[in-house]
Every structure is written in structure tokens, then in C-alpha cells.
Amino acid sequence: MKTELDRRGFLKIAGASMGVGALYSVWPGIASAAGGEMARRLGSKTGEAPTPFTFAQISDTHVGFEGPLGTSAFEKAVETVNGLPQAPDLVLFTGDLTHDSEKPGERATRMSRFKEISARLKVPKVYHVPGEHDAGLDGGELFRDAFGPTHYSFDHRGVHFVALDNVSRARPEVGAEQRAWLAKDLARFDKAAPIVVFTHRPLFDLRPDWEWFTSDGDEVMNVLAPYENVTVLYGHIHREDHHTIGHTAHYAARSLIFAFPDPEQADERKPIPFDRDQPFKNLGLRIVAQTPGRVAGVETVNVKDVELSMNEFSGTEGFNQLLKSPTF
Amino acid sequence: MTRHGFLGAAGAGLSVMATLLASAGPTARAEGPRVVVITAKRFEFTPKEITLRKGETVKIQLKSEDVTHGFFLRPLGIDTEIPAGQTAEVTVTPHEVGRYRAICDHFCGAGHGGMKVTVVVEDEGPAAE
Numbered sequence: 001m002k003t004e005l006d007r008r009g010f011l012k013i014a015g016a017s018m019g020v021g022a023l024y025s026v027w028p029g030i031a032s033a034a035g036g037e038m039a040r041r042l043g044s045k046t047g048e049a050p051t052p053f054t055f056a057q058i059s060d061t062h063v064g065f066e067g068p069l070g071t072s073a074f075e076k077a078v079e080t081v082n083g084l085p086q087a088p089d090l091v092l093f094t095g096d097l098t099h100d101s102e103k104p105g106e107r108a109t110r111m112s113r114f115k116e117i118s119a120r121l122k123v124p125k126v127y128h129v130p131g132e133h134d135a136g137l138d139g140g141e142l143f144r145d146a147f148g149p150t151h152y153s154f155d156h157r158g159v160h161f162v163a164l165d166n167v168s169r170a171r172p173e174v175g176a177e178q179r180a181w182l183a184k185d186l187a188r189f190d191k192a193a194p195i196v197v198f199t200h201r202p203l204f205d206l207r208p209d210w211e212w213f214t215s216d217g218d219e220v221m222n223v224l225a226p227y228e229n230v231t232v233l234y235g236h237i238h239r240e241d242h243h244t245i246g247h248t249a250h251y252a253a254r255s256l257i258f259a260f261p262d263p264e265q266a267d268e269r270k271p272i273p274f275d276r277d278q279p280f281k282n283l284g285l286r287i288v289a290q291t292p293g294r295v296a297g298v299e300t301v302n303v304k305d306v307e308l309s310m311n312e313f314s315g316t317e318g319f320n321q322l323l324k325s326p327t328f
Numbered sequence: 329m330t331r332h333g334f335l336g337a338a339g340a341g342l343s344v345m346a347t348l349l350a351s352a353g354p355t356a357r358a359e360g361p362r363v364v365v366i367t368a369k370r371f372e373f374t375p376k377e378i379t380l381r382k383g384e385t386v387k388i389q390l391k392s393e394d395v396t397h398g399f400f401l402r403p404l405g406i407d408t409e410i411p412a413g414q415t416a417e418v419t420v421t422p423h424e425v426g427r428y429r430a431i432c433d434h435f436c437g438a439g440h441g442g443m444k445v446t447v448v449v450e451d452e453g454p455a456a457e
Contacts, residue, residue: 132435209430215407
């Protein structure tokens with residue numbers, strides 16, 4: 001047992017039930033003297049010492065997808081975020097904001113529709129990365145017109161956020177140029193700096209024959225390896241997932257359009273059939289709760305599924321979220 | 329972490345070479361490795377299943393009939409791009425019997441996720457395309 005602050009426990013991430021995406025709380029270990037000293041030291045590197053805040057992740061809204069739900073779950077997600085007692089500082093969208101289309105002009109229309117809905121979010125800042133359905137056909141050109149760069153970084157309350165693009169090259173890869181950019185971007189940080197990477201595809205081999213991987217994911221993780229407090233948030237797989245590889249935690253958020261089955265159980269990647277009696281089943285979020293406040297020792301990550309349910313299905317209305325027991 | 333095969337074991341291919349050909353060679357050659365031709369067009373590969381033999385070196389010719397596609401099969405070490413309207417070639421020698429799934433990993437449109445080929449590696453007996 002260490003007597004000083006465990007660096008790996010420095011960034012505490014706690015999930016809260018929203019029913020529509022994952023809500024994370026950042027809890028710097030500043031309650032202790034050691035934690036306070038580390039916060040000051042990191043602040044001297046970034047110009048801003050870590051302080052508590054929350055942010056939300058919403059993924060795979062697929063605006064334009066011809067399914068039974070349309071944009072109802074997405075719109076409800078926005079309402080739910082807006083209904084939180086305290087608004088999160090940020091909302092991160094992790095790709096497949098829209099569904100692709102061959103019809104001229106339709107992709108732009110769908111991106112406009114996405115922006116129309118997301119503009120209702122009453123949060124200070126919203127960030128996006130593209131999914132292959134947003135950027136795979138045109139190298140991200142339309143996405144950049146609508147949302148700006150496909151990869152970038154920013155600091156927020158002492159946490160460094162990195163948006164990685166692993167879709168715009170059409171293949172599931174980040175590419176050498178972006179990896180070099182990442183290494184340069186991270187160079188100024190202390191090894192203990194809290195870093196949140198958000199991207200679309202998993203950066204590890206979750207199920208390669210379902211295209212649930214990033215071909216140069218290992219090289220990306222090698223760039224991140226020296227940093228001790230890295231959290232990766234992604235989408236793409238339309239289901240909750242948690243993998244810890246080395247000292248990096250990878251979390252997937254559910255979709256807001258349809259769900260894919262468990263890759264450990266299913267042979268084919270086919271959407272879970274729509275159930276009119278439970279139209280939002282398997283849509284929603286996963287909770288990641290990491291107990292904050294401990295100064296030393298290994299943190300325990302508690303994972304719970306939050307599944308949407310409904311009292312009455314009527315388009316955009318009529319479903320409540322229920323907190324279920326942990327399933328893994 | 330587990331790397332998933334499609335009903336098969338990983339690490340089956342040791343020798344893999346990818347080449348972009350100037351022109352297609354759709355039929356088997358008189359000498360040299362057996363040639364297997366796979367055609368790619370949105371959103372399917374043809375044929376949908378090929379059979380290889382363990383230890384046999386095979387050239388797989390990949391022909392795009394429209395846009396750029398990918399051909400990815402991790403357990404056999406295949407990861408190549410098929411440029412629009414062109415032919416690419418990979419040489420593979422599988423060393424593990426199994427049943428694998430190759431996919432297109434170059435996003436080509438709404439039906440992209442359904443582009444796959446089952447690759448069967450048999451221990452013995454006649455191989456057929």
C-alpha cells in the first residue's frame with residue numbers, strides 16, 4: 001500500500017444515471033495534502049489546477065436512420081440533460097451523429113437536423129468527433145464544414161481532453177500524422193495529468209471481424225502509455241462495454257437508435273430486433289462509478305447498467321429510466 | 329483481452345504479401361500458387377465463401393468493380409485495400425484449420441457492414457473456390 005497519493009486514483013470518474021448517455025464526474029484527489037500538491041503541480045503545467053466538474057457522453061444518434069425510433073431517443077436525451085439539477089460543463093458526442101445517405105444534399109440536411117436538436121442542450125460547451133457514417137465517404141469534409149476539425153484537444157478545469165478521429169480515412173485507423181500530432185500535443189503534460197480521450201471506434205481489438213477495432217490502436221495506446229490517468233470514451237458498438245487495458249480504462253456508451261448484441265455471445269453483428277413493447281430496451285447508458293476521496297490504494301470501479309424502459313410509447317414521450325442491478 | 333476469430337484460431341497465416349496489380353488475372357495460372365479470385369462491389373463480395381488448405385500458399389486476387397474496398401482478416405494477417413476499379417493481390421499460407429470471416433474495412437456506404445467472406449481452412453481434401 002502506498003503512503004502517498006496513488007496517481008492512478010487521481011482522476012475519479014463517477015457515473016450518474018441519466019437514461020440517455022453516460023454522465024461522468026471528475027473528482028481530483030484534492031482533499032488530501034498530497035492531492036492538493038499534485039493538483040497545484042499539474043496546474044503549473046497546464047495553467048489550471050484540476051477542480052471537480054461533470055460532463056456527459058452521448059453517442060450514435062444516427063439522425064436520418066430509417067428506424068422505428070427516429071430521433072425520439074436523441075431528443076429525450078437532450079431534455080434529460082437539460083433537466084439535470086446541475087448542468088454538466090460539457091457534452092461529448094462520440095460519433096455517428098448522422099446516418100449516411102447517397103441522396104444528394106441529404107447528408108447536409110441530416111447534419112442540420114442534428115445541430116437543430118443538439119442546439120437545445122443547455123450546457124456551456126458541446127464537442128463532437130465523427131463516426132464512419134458522418135465522415136467515411138468524403139474524408140470528413142462535410143463534418144468539418146458543420147462541426148470543425150475532426151481531431152483536436154482542449155483543457156477544461158485541469159483535465160486535458162483529446163478528440164481522436166479514427167474514421168475519416170475510411171478505414172478504422174488514426175494514421176501516422178494524427179499519432180504524431182497526439183504525441184506532440186501530450187508532450188507538455190506531467191505523467192500524472194488527467195487525460196480523457198474521446199473517439200468513435202474502440203482503440204483495441206474488441207471484435208475485429210465485426211470491425212470493432214482500430215488498426216493502429218496499439219500505436220495510439222503506445223503514445224498514451226506514459227500517462228497514468230487516461231480514460232478513453234468511445235461509441236460505435238451500440239452497447240455498454242468496459243475494458244481496462246494496462247492502466248487505461250475504455251468505456252463505450254450505448255446508442256440512441258438501436259442496440260447490437262453481446263460480441264461474446266453472438267456470431268453475427270445484427271441489431272437486436274425492435275421490440276414494440278420495450279422500444280428503448282438496450283438503449284440508454286452505462287454507469288461507471290469510481291469511489292472518490294480515497295487517498296491511496298487501488299480504486300474499485302463499479303459498473304451498473306441503466307436501461308431505459310417505458311410506461312407508454314408515444315414517440316418522444318413516455319419512457320422512464322430504471323436503475324438495474326449490475327450485470328458485470 | 330481476447331481477439332476474436334470467426335469460429336477459428338488466431339495466427340493462422342504466416343506468409344502474407346499484398347500487391348496491387350496493373351490488370352486482373354481472374355483464372356488460375358499454369359504454374360505457381362493457386363489463384364482465388366474474389367470480386368468486391370457495394371455491398372457484397374463474390375463468392376461469399378472460399379476454401380483454402382492448411383499449408384498451401386494461395387494468391388487471392390481482389391477485384392473492385394466500383395469504389396475502393398478493404399479486405400481484412402486478422403487471423404490470417406490480411407489487411408489490404410482494393411482501389412476503385414482495380415485489382416489487389418494477397419498471398420497467404422494458412423497454418424491453422426478454421427473458419428474465419430473476412431470483412432471490408434474501407435467504409436463504402438450504408439451496406440458496408442454486410443460485406444464479408446467466409447474463409448474456410450481445411451486440413452485435407454480438395455479445395456474449391
